[in-house]
Structure formats: structure tokens, C-alpha cells
Amino acid sequence: MQGVFAQSPLQRYVHQFNAVDSETVQNYVNNAQAYEWLNKNIPLLECPDSIIEKTYYYRWWTFRKHLKETPDGFIFTEFILPVKHAGRYNALSCALGHHINEGRWLRDTQYINQDIRYWFIADAQQKAPKFHQFSSWAEWAVYENIKVSGDPALAIDLLPYMDADYHLWEKERRLPDGLFWQFDVKDGMEESISGSRKEKNIRPTINSYMYGNAVAMAAMAKLAHNDTLFKKYVADVAKIKSLTQDSMWDSKADFFKVRLAKGGLSDAREEIGFIPWYFNLPDDQAFYARAWQQLIDTTGFNAPWGITTAERRHPAFRSHGTGGCEWDGALWPFATTQTLKALSNLLRDYHYKGGMTPAIYYEMLRTYARSHQKNGQPYLGEYQDEKNGYWLKGDNPRSSYYNHSGFCDLVINDLIGIRPSLDNKVTIDPMVPWKWFQLSNIPYHGHLITINWNYKSKGFIIFVDNVEKYRGKKLKSVMLAL
Template sequence: MLHQLKYKIIAFTIVFAAVISSCKSGAGISKKDSAAVLQKEDFKHYVDYFNKMEDENLKFAIPNDSAWAWMENNIPLFECPQQNFEEMYYFRWWTARKHIKNTPQGYAITEFLVDRSYADKYNMIACALGHHINEFRWVHDPKYIEQDVHLWYRGNDGKPMNKLYKFSSWTADALYNRYLVNKDEKFLLDMMPDMVTDYAVWEKDRQRKDGLFWQHDVKDGMEESLSGGRKVQNARPTINSYMYGNAMAISKMAAMKGDKALEEKFKAKADNLQNLIEKKLWNPKSDFFETFTEKDTLAQVREAIGFIPWYFNLPEKGKGFEKAWEQLKDEKGFSAPFGLTTAERRSPRFRTHGTGTCEWDGAIWPFATAQTLTAMANVLNNYNQEIVNKTDYFKQMNLYVESQYYRGRPYIGEYLDETTGYWLMGDRERSRYYNHSTFNDLMITGLVGLRPRADEKIEVNPLIPQDKWDWFCLDNVLYHGDIITVLWDKTGEKYGKGKGFRIFKNGKEIAVSDKLERLVAE
């Protein structure tokens, strides 16, 4: 008897040691059982359908036959009664996975699947790097986006890639936002010197004497705009807001490291930019942030880039800047049948001088839509105003979903006609699966409303109108090292967890309300 007990103890010790070793090596607890409410297999049918609807002429690190296995191990789960929202959620993870590419220096994340002549090594393009970081911060395995970032900043014999500075960037801000999700301080602070150097490069190459930054519209990734040109050196709301966001992020990184001098230095840079943007880029006649031209005059046209300051919570509260958001609902402004236009529709120059390949003079671009909806969620969460509300947000998210179909099938491409929904590059191979925007980050942080933060409180503020859906669930969200579940069940019959709105941490309920409202779990 003692002999048998001895071997049982030895066997248990071996198994326990193996589990501990697995956790220490990064394998962690199997995510097969990590979802608290939803069953992963219930969503596999989407991937089966996506795999069958295309010929897969291009295969990279994770081909279609491995797509479900990758998604099963890496993505949060989402379920709702509006089928197109649910389908698009899984489609966008399925397409994002296509852009993960193996290189001799680690993983890269591409923008186009087909090779582009103006791309860097491994077909990398820096224009949407901020979007890539914000989308991939929700992927459970960190190596994909971390190796991509390292490649961009250290992949050229320890130096940045040659074409990193071909496009404006909000990388430092995006990396800090990623830290708010995974709390990986080590990775963030390791990248801080690169971000400080990055900021200095932009100051040297693009800062004007007055302190604002200038950029060609094409190097903002927004060529043929109404306010600019490929060779015009304008102070645009884009690059100036990006640099404000980057300065704030670096200041916060420096505070984490205990570098008070660097913290104050970059906070001062951010404060100065905020002041300049509010004074020089705000047009009190149009109540909008506009491009400040190289002739030191405002462009006198509203463009979607005027919403970008709120992407970084830049505009001061209580100063009336929120009035700009009236244009989002105005059909003469940016409201169109298939989404948000990139320039105001009332302009006599609306969609008059695009090249036929890249038209930012009014057509709808998911890149800009994602930025505007991120900014709008910030307004609804962080500003006291009555101009836009949850209904307005849901309407635009709904249009964003509806626009991402082509010939009856899910599709994401470059840009589309604002009245017909026709994808203007939809029949060109280069446009298919264009990785140039966020969608699932909007679903998580905007629609469902999980608001990443630096402390250990869990804040959720859904932007879904109270009576729109009777139920929904976001599950298997890896946040601060825990698995978070957010669900709404109007009757309590769908999930069997009771009526109301609930937050779970590792399967344990930590907050509840009888209605859809902001919840903060201690």
C-alpha cells in the first residue's frame, strides 16, 4: 500500500512539475477552456465558409488550412443577434491573419498581400503600423506584433528600416495603448529609446519654425486630398495629432521608468502642440480643425482628418471644440449612405480630382473610418457633450459593417463609393484583404466598450443603444493577464447567468447592472 502511494506521489510530482515548467516557458494554461461562456467550436463555421469562398492564391505564415487553429488559440470570441456584425468580426480576424509573414528576422505584418514597388523589405509598408498595433494588441500570442515592431525599428542592422519614415506614424501612442491591454512594461520600456529617436527624426525633418509639423498628403497615406497635394507642405491635423499622441505616450513611458526630466520634456512638447493645434488649426468660422496651409492660411474645407485630434483626446474639454461632431451627422457634411466620407459633401470640389487609384477627396476609406470611430468613442467616453450619442455611434458602426461586403460576400479593400457602396478597386488583386484599418479593436473598445487603462480596474462602457440587442457576449479577452468576459442578457434566458449586464474575470462575476451602462469593477 505504501509502495503504491509512493509511486502515485512521484507521478503527481512529475505532472505538476511539467505544468509549472510549461507555464514558465510561456505556454501557459491551455486556452481551450479559457472562454467562460462561449464555445469556440460554435464559430468555426465562419472560417470554413471564408476558406471556401476564395482560391487562396497567396499563402504566408498561416495559410487558410491553419486559420481556425490560429484563431482558436489567439482571438477573443464575440456573439450577437445581428449576424452581419458577428460574421464581420470573424472575417476581419481571418483576413488579419493572412498578413502575418515569416521573414529571416521574425514575423512581419503586411498591408498588401501582393508585392508593392514602394514597400520596404518583406513587402512592409509603415502607413498603417498604428492600426496594426491597435488591432493585434488583442491577439493572445504577443510575438506577431512584437517581432513586426522590432523589424521596423531594428531590422536594418539594428537600425530602422529604410522606409519607416515614408509615412506619418502614431507608433509610440499605439505601443502605449498596447501596454494598457497586456501590461508588458518590459517590452514597452525597451522600445522607449527607439520612440525618442523616432520623435527626433520627425522634429528634424518635418517641424516648422512655429512648432507645428508639416506633411505631404501622400505621406500621410491620404493623397489627392482637397486641402493638400503630393508636394504641398501643409500643417495637417494628422501628423500634428500623431506627434501630440506620441509625445504624451513617451512622457508616460518616462514616468514609468522614473525619468522625471524626460517625462517633463515630452509633456511640454505635447502641451505646446495642443496649444498650437487649438489656436492655428481650429477654424471658428467652420467650427472644425482644418489643414493649415504652407501659405499660413486655413484650407477652408472640412475633411475627416479634422476628427483625428479626438483620437488622442487632444482637444480641451469645455472649449466648444465638440461642435465639430455635428458634421458627422450632417448629410452635407460627412454622413453618406455607406459611411463617413473623407471630405465634406457640400464642397464644390468633392470627389473632383482623385487620380482614379487613390481618392481622398471624398470617397470612403476604412483607414479614415477607423480613426474617426476611435475618436468618436473617445468623445462619448471622455467628454461631456450632447452632440453625438450611442445611437450615432451604432449607426456608423452598422454602416461600417454593411460597407464591408462585395458581390454578396465579406470583403475589405481600399476605398468605396459613398452612395453605392461599390468598392472602387474591388476587382484588383492588390486591393483584396487590404490591411489598412482596424475593426475588431473598434468592436472591443468602442461597441462593447472595454476601455483599457493602466490601473487594475476593469472599465466597460457599451456604445450599444439600450434596446438595440437583447443579448451579446465578448469572451476570451486576454486583458492584464486575465480572461475577461462581458455579456448582456436582457431576459437571462440566453446565457443562464441572470438578467442584465455582467463582467466576469476568469469566470468569476465581478460587476453587474440591470441595464447597459458604464461599469467599473474594482
């Protein structure tokens, strides 16, 4: 009699996803190859929350759909179908920071490293480069990527290109006072309440991104022993931080807002006001942390299906109709990813937390996971109605598998709490409410880490390359030297 073997969670989910997929586009890894490729590359999750577990695997399954081999190396696309505003190979830079954050957890580093090289080198050599079509926190993401790989060679090699990229942003978007302006459409956030396609508004987006990029450039210049660059970027970090807090903080609304070119601050709180915490920009002060109360306020950003892109109480909320790309209140996974990362940083890195807790993070992440559905099937699109979860692009095929956000990184880096560093240490700081879980085969500095938690039996165990390195009775933050 032939033996019967239970499928692993990955096998089960890939089978489910493949079964309902028309696969109109095939890139480097087709559906038939999906299980084998994912099994070789991704950390494997088992947990009691079926919504988060299923969405975790669905997001990896959709992510590999976008892996494309080109004459200039591997890239990850944003749209599964060609779009007219993309560059060569259907490449777009808007969500590059999200792509790098997700891709850094793949065991084979060539995919995300070649994608990074494409944007900093190959695209820059074109007659009409597309990298600055959208604002970017790419330098920051490169630094976060090498924290996981443990290999600074990529960053050191790309340092001159990244420095040139930063200079180009200064030339294109920096004002004499030192802050940066941007059109909302060039943030990838068109038709916002505060935004404009013509006015040079000072936005929390690009200024936070450039702050993060400067922080990363200082760190990478130090790795390269380039004291001149190091000092330059340390100075710019302090400058952007001070100017952002002085110019964009609305003390009456307790929120970071857009400063309008015509004068004054916007009268709208928008989700982009949380982005400064994505890069730990704000000072650790109670009055800044009060902004986070808006996250859980149902007249603020808290809606049944997720985090709205503008406060629900504002008269212009959802005022632009539907079917375009409106950021006037609807839910965007792109922005949700940024806000949840910012919230995770607030919880771990700040004394003043504005009333936020790990339980709030978990429920917000779970709501985000639940939103990945359409007609009873797993789905990822562009943006959603905040009340009923309807995908506002409808059945437009360009919207399917929209690789414009992150999820797996939020589980690995933030919920389960794999906090990387360039020294040969790792901090594991879970924020889970679960009584058991396992995350296995996490690539880190050339090793594979497995984390196992079971409150009833073995407790909290951490393995490195299948060797037990830690065992404790409680689920708590642990720092390991490798």
C-alpha cells in the same frame, strides 16, 4: 449513431470565408489552419447583429492572412500581394497604428510585439529605412498595447528607440514655430482637396499623431523613471495642443483644417479634422464639439455607404476621378477607423458631445460593417464610392484583404467598451443597444475576461478566468480590480 454537434460562430464563419477564397497567397497561418489559430487567439463574439458579428470574424480572418514570419521576426503586412513602394518582406508602416490596436487583443503577444520591434529596431538599421515613409502614431499605439498586456517591459526597453524616432520626426517635419508639416501622400492620403505633394502644409493628421506620441512618451518615460524625458514630453504635449488649437481651428467653419504653406486655412472640411479627438487633443469646449455635427450632415460627411473623406458640399468633392488613391471624398476604411475611435473618445471622455450619442456611434459602425462586401461576398479593399459602395480599385488583386484599417478593436475597445489601463483595473463600459451579447476570452493583464449580457435572465455578468467577478441587473459601466 454518431452525435451531431453545432458549429460555433467562429467555425461557421471560417468555413464560409474559406469556401469562397482562392488563397493565392499563404503566409504564416493558411486557411486550413485559420480556425485553430483564431480560436486560440481572438476574443469570441456572439450578438444579435449578424452584420457586425460577421464582419468582426471576417476582419480577424483577413488579419491573420497578413501575419508573416521573417528573419527579423513576425510582422503584419498591409497588402497581400507585393507592392513596389513597400520595404523588405512587403512591409509598410502607414497602418501600423491600426495593426497594433487590432493585434493587442490577440492572446499570444509575440506577434504584435515582434512587429513593433521590427519597425523601431530592424527597419531603423537599414540603409534606407521605410518607417518614415508615412506619418505615424506608433508610440501612442505602443502605449495602448501595453495597457492591454499589463506588461510595461516592451515600452521601457524601446524607450530610447522611440525617443530617437520622435527626434527624427522633429528633424524631418517640424517647423520653427513648433508645428509639423506633411505632404498628403506621406499621410497616406494623396490627392486630397487641401493636400499637396510639394507644399509643406500644416495638417491635423501629423500634428495630432505627434501630440499622441508625446502623450505616450511622457507616460512611458514615467514608467521608466526617466524624469528628464518625462518633463520634456509633458512640455511638448502642452505646446502641440496649444498650437494645433490656435493654428488649425477655423472658428467660422467650426472645424480643424489644414493650414496651407501659402497662407490661410483650406476652404475644405476634411475627415482628418476629426483626428484630434482620436488622442483627446481638443479642450472640452462646446465650440470645438460643434465640429461633430458635420458627421451626421448629409451635405457634410454622412453618405449612404459611410463617412466621406471630404465634405460632400465642397465644389472639389470627388473631383480627381477614380482608380488612383483619391482622398477627395471617397470612403476610406483607414479614415473611418480613425473617426469612429475619435467619436468613441468624445462620447466617453468629454462633457460637450456636440449632439453625438452612442446610437450614432453604433449606426456609423454598422454602416462601416455593412460596407465590407463585394458582389454579395465579404470583402475588404482600399476605398469606395460613397453612394453605392463600389470598390474603386475594381478587381485589382492588390486591393483584396487590404490591411489598412481596423474593425475588431472598434468592437472590443469602443462598442463593447473594454477600456484598459496600466494599473490592475479594467473598465467595461458598453455602448451596445443589444438585448444580449457575449464577448469571451478577452486577454487582459495575463487574465481572460468574459462579458455576458442578457436582459431577460441573468443580467450583466463579468467573469475573470472563469470566475464570476460582477453581476448586475443593468448594462452599465463597471470598473473591476483584478
